[in-house]
Amino acid sequence: MTDLAMIHRSESAVSIELQTPDMTLNIGPQHPSTHGVLRLIAKVAGERVTDVEPVIGYMHRGYEKLSEVRTYAQITTLVNRIDWVAGFASEVPFIIGVEKLMGVEAPPRAQYIRMILTELARMASHLVFMSSYPLELGATTPLMYALREREYILELIEEVTGGRFHPNFNRVGGVKPVYGGGSMTKKWSLDLPEGFLQRARDAMDRMEQICDDIDTLVSDNELIKMRTVGIGVIPRDKALEYGLTGPNLRASGVAYDLRKVENLLPYDEIDFDIAVRQGGDCYDRYVLRIEEVRQSSRIVRQAVDQIPSGPLQTKVPRVLKAPRGQVYSRGENPKGEFGYHIVSEGARMPYRLKIRSTSFSNLSILPWILQDALIPDLVAIMGSLDFVLGDVDR
Amino acid sequence: MNFWLELIIKLVAILGFVLTGALVVIYAELKAGSHMQGRIGPYYAGVRWGWAQPLADGLKFLQKEDLSPTGADRTIYGLAPYVVMMSTIAVFVVIPFGPDMVGRDLDLGIYFILAISSLSVLGILMAGWSSANKYSLMGGLRAAAQLIAYELPLVLAAAAVVVQAGTMSMNGIVLAQSETWFTVAGIDVAMPFLLKGQIISFIIFMIAVVAELSRIPFDMPIAESELTMGYLTEYSGIRFTMFFLGEYASMIAFSAIAATLFLGGYAAPGVPDGLANLVGPGVMLLKIALLVFVIIWIRWTWPRLREDQLQRLAWFWLIPIALANIAVVAIFKVVF
Amino acid sequence: MSDKQIRFPFRGLWEGMWLTLKTMLKPAPVTMYPQVQEEPVPRARGVIALDVEACTVCMLCARECPDWCIYIEGHKEEQPPSKPGGRPRVRATLDRFDIDYSLCMYCGICVEVCPFDALFWTPEYEYSEPKITNLLHNMDKLTYWLGTVPDQPPLEKS
Ligand code: SF4
Ligand code: SF4
Numbered sequence: 001m002t003d004l005a006m007i008h009r010s011e012s013a014v015s016i017e018l019q020t021p022d023m024t025l026n027i028g029p030q031h032p033s034t035h036g037v038l039r040l041i042a043k044v045a046g047e048r049v050t051d052v053e054p055v056i057g058y059m060h061r062g063y064e065k066l067s068e069v070r071t072y073a074q075i076t077t078l079v080n081r082i083d084w085v086a087g088f089a090s091e092v093p094f095i096i097g098v099e100k101l102m103g104v105e106a107p108p109r110a111q112y113i114r115m116i117l118t119e120l121a122r123m124a125s126h127l128v129f130m131s132s133y134p135l136e137l138g139a140t141t142p143l144m145y146a147l148r149e150r151e152y153i154l155e156l157i158e159e160v161t162g163g164r165f166h167p168n169f170n171r172v173g174g175v176k177p178v179y180g181g182g183s184m185t186k187k188w189s190l191d192l193p194e195g196f197l198q199r200a201r202d203a204m205d206r207m208e209q210i211c212d213d214i215d216t217l218v219s220d221n222e223l224i225k226m227r228t229v230g231i232g233v234i235p236r237d238k239a240l241e242y243g244l245t246g247p248n249l250r251a252s253g254v255a256y257d258l259r260k261v262e263n264l265l266p267y268d269e270i271d272f273d274i275a276v277r278q279g280g281d282c283y284d285r286y287v288l289r290i291e292e293v294r295q296s297s298r299i300v301r302q303a304v305d306q307i308p309s310g311p312l313q314t315k316v317p318r319v320l321k322a323p324r325g326q327v328y329s330r331g332e333n334p335k336g337e338f339g340y341h342i343v344s345e346g347a348r349m350p351y352r353l354k355i356r357s358t359s360f361s362n363l364s365i366l367p368w369i370l371q372d373a374l375i376p377d378l379v380a381i382m383g384s385l386d387f388v389l390g391d392v393d394r
Numbered sequence: 395m396n397f398w399l400e401l402i403i404k405l406v407a408i409l410g411f412v413l414t415g416a417l418v419v420i421y422a423e424l425k426a427g428s429h430m431q432g433r434i435g436p437y438y439a440g441v442r443w444g445w446a447q448p449l450a451d452g453l454k455f456l457q458k459e460d461l462s463p464t465g466a467d468r469t470i471y472g473l474a475p476y477v478v479m480m481s482t483i484a485v486f487v488v489i490p491f492g493p494d495m496v497g498r499d500l501d502l503g504i505y506f507i508l509a510i511s512s513l514s515v516l517g518i519l520m521a522g523w524s525s526a527n528k529y530s531l532m533g534g535l536r537a538a539a540q541l542i543a544y545e546l547p548l549v550l551a552a553a554a555v556v557v558q559a560g561t562m563s564m565n566g567i568v569l570a571q572s573e574t575w576f577t578v579a580g581i582d583v584a585m586p587f588l589l590k591g592q593i594i595s596f597i598i599f600m601i602a603v604v605a606e607l608s609r610i611p612f613d614m615p616i617a618e619s620e621l622t623m624g625y626l627t628e629y630s631g632i633r634f635t636m637f638f639l640g641e642y643a644s645m646i647a648f649s650a651i652a653a654t655l656f657l658g659g660y661a662a663p664g665v666p667d668g669l670a671n672l673v674g675p676g677v678m679l680l681k682i683a684l685l686v687f688v689i690i691w692i693r694w695t696w697p698r699l700r701e702d703q704l705q706r707l708a709w710f711w712l713i714p715i716a717l718a719n720i721a722v723v724a725i726f727k728v729v730f
Numbered sequence: 731m732s733d734k735q736i737r738f739p740f741r742g743l744w745e746g747m748w749l750t751l752k753t754m755l756k757p758a759p760v761t762m763y764p765q766v767q768e769e770p771v772p773r774a775r776g777v778i779a780l781d782v783e784a785c786t787v788c789m790l791c792a793r794e795c796p797d798w799c800i801y802i803e804g805h806k807e808e809q810p811p812s813k814p815g816g817r818p819r820v821r822a823t824l825d826r827f828d829i830d831y832s833l834c835m836y837c838g839i840c841v842e843v844c845p846f847d848a849l850f851w852t853p854e855y856e857y858s859e860p861k862i863t864n865l866l867h868n869m870d871k872l873t874y875w876l877g878t879v880p881d882q883p884p885l886e887k888s
Binding site: 023025031032047134135136137138139140141143144145148217218221223224226227374375376377378379 | 427430431432433528529532610611613614617618619620621622694695696697698699700701702703
Binding site: 070071073074076077078081141145148155158159160161162163166168176179180181182183184185188189190191192193194213216217218220221222223224225 | 740741742743745746749750753759770771772773774775784794796835836837838839841842843844845846847848849850851882883884885
């Protein structure tokens with residue numbers, strides 16, 4: 001902005017006094033709108049951001065390195081802490097990667113349980129988004145409504161797995177079949193508890209209701225539309241260039257969903273649509289996620305109806321050792337593509353685990369998209385990308 | 395009565411009213427807001443319903459350390475909250491709660507109010523500038539731009555009422571609304587200005603009031619997701635309390651003005667003249683409560699606008715409409 | 731989502747306000763926590779209970795714990811033979827069994843690997859402490875939790 005060379009010579013003498021340098025504004029690492037500890041070094045001219053540099057890493061916990069000294073069973077505990085609002089969804093690609101390495105496959109009932117829980121986790125994550133995004137735009141009430149309903153989802157997850165956020169329910173070859181390893185606790189099966197299917201159906205009714213409520217309160221609100229329609233537009237080609245995935249990509253008009261592409265879970269037996277919107281602006285990214293919650297509830301309803309019976313886990317050796325080799329397995333996390341590159345040297349632990357976390361990749365578009373945004377738009381755009389800092393820094 | 399004695403009584407009455415009123419409104423906001431969100435809100439402070447929560451909050455703020463940043467301009471920084479508070483309290487001097495229950499019935503009452511209430515901009519700008527914080531500065535600048543932009547529709551909307559009433563005295567405006575407008579079947583009907591064709595001014599006035607109060611949907615100066623807390627970022631302890639109380643006191647003040655201008659002030663249908671001084675305050679408080687509730691309700695439902703949209707709303711919509719409205723009102727006044 | 735339809739101007743604003751007003755008039759769905767306790771589900775991983783009698787100090791749990799927050803010490807004890815004339819038995823006895831709940835990730839691996847049914851989950855959750863060191867639960871405390879282990883809930887018929 002303040003390029004002195006651009007100013008006419010005769011003017012520069014006068015206005016060199018009046019020329020104000022751009023102000024550097026440190027947004028974060030502790031700031032109400034950065035969802036944790038993201039820091040943006042923004043150059044602002046008045047309200048307009050001329051340049052922004054995201055600084056990440058404040059929350060780096062070194063999961064990739066930690067995984068090198070932990071067995072596969074222990075890593076499952078770690079990976080559901082990467083994107084904590086959807087813990088179960090990030091467990092699944094990892095465990096399926098290990099299964100691929102070892103050449104086992106989960107029985108159908110386990111796969112269905114995985115699918116139901118993944119979709120519940122997706123709903124929980126999107127509900128967090130539906131609550132936090134209006135908050136960035138100043139509306140405080142959707143937060144409470146969405147979190148209130150999320151409680152029902154978390155309760156369902158807890159009922160089955162025992163954990164609300166960190167289920168740690170996946171085991172190589174299925175889901176956790178029994179309570180413990182002793183002679184007595186081995187008899188206590190961890191199959192779905194009684195009444196779960198009905199409660200899941202009821203919760204889906206609530207989900208559809210809260211989607212309508214949030215539509216009334218937020219999506220149809222003219223002020224929200226004023227703030228988000230046409231703001232932070234990511235065109236289709238830019239979205240592909242920056243490697244966006246998940247809802248952020250689909251809001252730009254690319255119908256790409258790993259649930260349909262990869263065949264990790266039996267999504268092909270379920271009838272659902274990929275939500276796509278064409279605009280690529282903040283409003284589309286927002287509304288698309290509400291639509292995805294509706295689709296997820298459709299998936300859960302069908303999965304609950306047609307869940308097969310059978311064992312929860314296939315036979316696996318007591319000491320899990322993955323044979324030499326490597327695998328890249330990826331799944332559709334609520335936020336986009338979540339992948340694990342597992343390199344095994346044949347030990348109980350992976351030789352190397354590379355985590356392709358969604359938010360980190362989605363965040364890469366920030367400097368481009370925040371160019372010349374206003375500060376209020378900066379908040380609106382950042383929120384609409386829906387990242388979790390734990391997922392960015394790992 | 396002795397002049398000084400009267401002055402002291404009035405001062406104490408106004409101060410007491412402002413402070414308790416602010417606490418009550420804070421409580422109402424906490425409670426109404428939380429129930430709108432499906433929460434309970436304050437519950438334990440006091441014995442029932444958490445009625446003592448604002449008091450407890452106030453005590454908590456008072457015992458907190460009064461920080462001021464190293465780079466701050468101490469004098470201005472310290473003075474700013476009192477400037478804001480002062481301008482709010484001064485408004486109450488001319489608001490009538492009954493025919494005789496008014497601090498001082500100035501002939502230019504409404505003019506005085508509009509002049510005094512815009513002083514708070516000064517305080518906010520002082521706070522923003524002296525805090526030596528970039529967020530504060532931006533918040534202060536936003537506040538200045540916003541308050542100045544909305545001062546105009548506020549004045550213009552009030553001017554329409556002044557034109558219709560033919561007086562600037564607050565008491566006069568109330569009296570103008572309790573005059574018989576027409577007679578139906580032997581009953582004299584008096585109407586507040588809201589029903590006498592001032593609905594457009596009322597809406598503009600209320601929008602401008604919400605903007606003047608920097609509340610959602612116009613709370614950009616303190617937009618906490620953007621500017622942390624705007625010009626309040628660095629304040630703590632008693633100075634923050636001052637700002638906080640000031641905000642709610644001015645909510646009452648502006649609601650009182652709106653109630654006087656548009657809803658008939660202390661006048662209520664069917665109250666004999668002799669009782670007006672007794673019933674008046676109650677009626678007035680009810681009307682204030684209604685308006686305050688609407689402001690609270692809006693705050694807990696809507697998101698906030700953007701700075702440029704706010705300016706566009708003021709300059710492109712509110713001010714032209716308000717001007718046209720004055721013209722229409724004036725024509726009616728002259729013709730009928 | 732009727733963003734394509736022509737709508738009454740500002741209808742969204744009023745509908746939103748109507749929704750918040752309706753919510754305000756409904757009772758709040760709140761559990762008043764200290765007076766009313768929320769019933770956690772039986773499978774909830776609240777705190778780990780230890781059955782000292784069953785534990786054989788095999789150290790499997792301590793080894794498999796992902797952040798190694800179980801501290802075990804034990805010694806071998808000579809016990810009288812079970813039948814007269816038999817060889818004296820050697821039994822491992824616990825001296826120390828601490829779980830540091832400030833480190834625990836509540837993953838459940840320790841419960842899962844224990845081959846002797848010595849560890850159980852219980853859904854108790856009221857053990858927060860003002861001091862972090864107090865989160866180290868020793869043998870007595872862990873044994874105390876044993877009384878709160880729930881029965882297994884019935885399963886969904888499949
Ligand atoms: S639950 Fe997990 S982290 Fe906690 S003590 Fe057991 S194994 Fe260790
Ligand atoms: S695994 Fe079980 S038996 Fe072995 S030390 Fe741990 S608690 Fe004791």
